[in-house]
Amino acid sequence: MLTKNFMAHCFQKLTSLLQNQNTIQIFEPNKKVAVEVTYTETNTTTNDLYAYTHSDTKDKYSVFLDGNHPMNTSISLACMKSN
Known part of the structure; x- marks a missing residue:
């Protein structure tokens, strides 16, 4: 579980109504998966689908693929052999 008690952007303005x-x-995944994510506009590559640094920010959805990216993002996945 990444987070509980998270309010999405639209609901932040309605906090008094939201219970x-x-x-x-x-x-x-149960099996180890090799991941490579390339963000084209910044020419950066990471080996994780999740940007955990965003879990402490207001926009927690940005944890997934580092938030909004205006250009194409390349994702490669490969299953690893278990020993």
Whole structure:
């Protein structure tokens, strides 16, 4: 579980009306998976689908693929052999 009691952007303005807040869960595969994500506009590459630094920010959805990117993002996945 990444976070509990998270309010999405639209609901932040309605906090007095909102009783149940969102929960965000991340996918953890049973087998190890090699991941390479390339963000074209910044020419950066990472080996994770999640940018955990955003879990402490207001926009927690940015944890997924480092938030909004205006240009194409390349994602490569490969299953690893288990020993």
